[in-house]
Amino acid sequence: MKTAVSEIKSPIPRLAITIGDPTGIGPEIVLKALADPKVRENCDLTIVGSRQILQETYQQLSLEKLVYWENLKILDVEFDGNLEDISLGKGNAVSGEASFCYIETAIAQTLAGEFQGIVTAPISKTCWQMAGHKYPGQTELLAEIAGVKNFGMLFVAHSPHSNFVLRSLLATTHIPLSQVPAALTPELMSWKLELLVESLQKDFGISKPKIAVAGLNPHSGENGQLGTEEEDWLIPWLEKESDRQPDIQLYGPVPPDTIWVKPGLAWRGLEALTCDAYLALYHDQGLIPIKLMAFDLAVNTTIGLPFVRTSPDHGTAFDIAGRGIADATSMKAAIKLGKELILQRI
Numbered sequence: 001m002k003t004a005v006s007e008i009k010s011p012i013p014r015l016a017i018t019i020g021d022p023t024g025i026g027p028e029i030v031l032k033a034l035a036d037p038k039v040r041e042n043c044d045l046t047i048v049g050s051r052q053i054l055q056e057t058y059q060q061l062s063l064e065k066l067v068y069w070e071n072l073k074i075l076d077v078e079f080d081g082n083l084e085d086i087s088l089g090k091g092n093a094v095s096g097e098a099s100f101c102y103i104e105t106a107i108a109q110t111l112a113g114e115f116q117g118i119v120t121a122p123i124s125k126t127c128w129q130m131a132g133h134k135y136p137g138q139t140e141l142l143a144e145i146a147g148v149k150n151f152g153m154l155f156v157a158h159s160p161h162s163n164f165v166l167r168s169l170l171a172t173t174h175i176p177l178s179q180v181p182a183a184l185t186p187e188l189m190s191w192k193l194e195l196l197v198e199s200l201q202k203d204f205g206i207s208k209p210k211i212a213v214a215g216l217n218p219h220s221g222e223n224g225q226l227g228t229e230e231e232d233w234l235i236p237w238l239e240k241e242s243d244r245q246p247d248i249q250l251y252g253p254v255p256p257d258t259i260w261v262k263p264g265l266a267w268r269g270l271e272a273l274t275c276d277a278y279l280a281l282y283h284d285q286g287l288i289p290i291k292l293m294a295f296d297l298a299v300n301t302t303i304g305l306p307f308v309r310t311s312p313d314h315g316t317a318f319d320i321a322g323r324g325i326a327d328a329t330s331m332k333a334a335i336k337l338g339k340e341l342i343l344q345r346i
Contacts, residue, residue: 012043013116013342015308015335016075016106019049020121022086023095024316025326027057030121032328034072039332043339044073046115048106050098051076052083061324077105088322096127103138107145110307116342117308118142119334122316136174139302142309151304152195154277155286155313156337157294161269166294167204167277168286169196169303180282181229184216186237189279193241196277197248199303203341209276212259213238213252216281220253251275260289267293287313296329299337308341310334 017034020026030047031054033039047054051074058069079101081094106118120138128135135141143151153173157166171192172183193211200209216234217227224231230253242250265272280286290298291313298313312330320326 013339014044014046014114015117015119015338015342016046016048016110016115017119017335018099018102018106018121019047019054020102021091021095021099021124021127021316022050022053023088023091023127024122024124024318024321026099026121026123026316027054028061028321028324028326029312029328029331030054031058031061031072032326033331033335036328036332039335043335045335046073046075048075048077048109049102050079050083053086060322075105075109077101089318089320091124091127091316091318093127093130093132096124096129096131096133099123100128100131100133100141103141104145107142111146115307117310117338119331119338120309120311121331122312122314124316124318138311139173139300142302142305146305146307148304148306150191150195151302152192154196154199154301154303155290155298156301157290157298157313158333159267159269159294160297162266164263164266164269164274165204166263166267166290166298167200168290169277169279170283170286171279171281173283175283177282177284181216184229184281186233186240189213189234189237190241193279195304196279197245200276203303203344204276205344206276208247208249210249211251211277211279212254212275213250213279214256214259214281214285215253216256218255218257220255252279256281256285264289264293296327297333298330299334301337301341308338308345310338310341 017030019030079098081097085094110118125137152169154169172180200206216229221227221230234253238250238252262272262274266274300311300313302309312334314330
């Protein structure tokens with residue numbers, strides 16, 4: 001059962017932006033993103049993190065040339081740890097605890113009605129584990145606190161070369177590849193599909209979406225010669241869902257090595273017949289092509305939550321933290337999409 005979000009009337013979107021792991025590039029890309037006037041316009045943005053870390057980042061990277069410190073709204077979060085134990089590029093249990101408290105605070109404030117959505121900077125799953133927080137990632141924590149059992153990771157990217165919008169939902173996420181065939185079931189696929197259809201209709205205004213579903217095996221099993229999952233249940237499931245939901249168009253199972261050809265052409269501005277969304281069956285099947293096409297532009301949005309959540313589609317980049325060279329493009333895209341989704345839902 002979903003936790004209800006308290007409503008506070010607001011003419012503009014109210015977003016919380018967490019800084020992620022403070023030893024990574026999170027604080028830098030947040031500050032760089034907010035330096036862009038287009039990112040800040042028509043919204044109310046609050047940074048959720050440690051004021052001291054943000055101020056040190058601001059001064060160290062000479063970001064005063066980009067954004068005025070006094071214009072920033074910061075929710076200073078206390079956590080069980082010493083900021084002196086945090087060193088750029090060196091994630092540890094303290095940075096893991098800090099980043100956990102940042103998002104925990106943002107979720108609580110959002111459920112209380114202070115914000116309508118959350119944009120999360122990258123965290124380190126290893127540092128969370130070191131701090132004693134046994135979650136596969138931020139997505140699972142968001143769902144647990146919000147009281148949501150059915151949720152999904154939808155990746156969205158707007159092509160800079162055309163009007164094409166790439167949308168891909170993962171049927172399974174952070175599990176070993178060896179566990180994927182057992183995890184995939186008709187029941188799982190049905191509620192993932194329902195989440196995707198609901199999001200396309202509610203968040204993107206697509207009333208009768210076209211959705212392509214990937215196969216699991218090479219060549220979608222080649223009539224059972226290269227794997228039997230397609231013949232055993234995936235094809236019957238697709239036929240059943242097509243009959244059950246006549247307002248959507250389902251295609252598949254499309255061979256995994258060709259499902260991304262047409263989206264790839266459309267992404268580059270070439271004419272191609274595309275779908276409104278693509279349902280990938282496991283993590284790398286969906287994310288390798290997305291990162292290849294749209295690494296700096298893709299946004300991860302969690303669907304199924306009672307509020308909007310978006311995130312850049314990259315990690316903490318410990319190796320370049322503190323050097324001032326982190327690219328904030330994906331963070332800007334995450335904030336922009338967060339605003340759009342909130343406005344679509346109003």
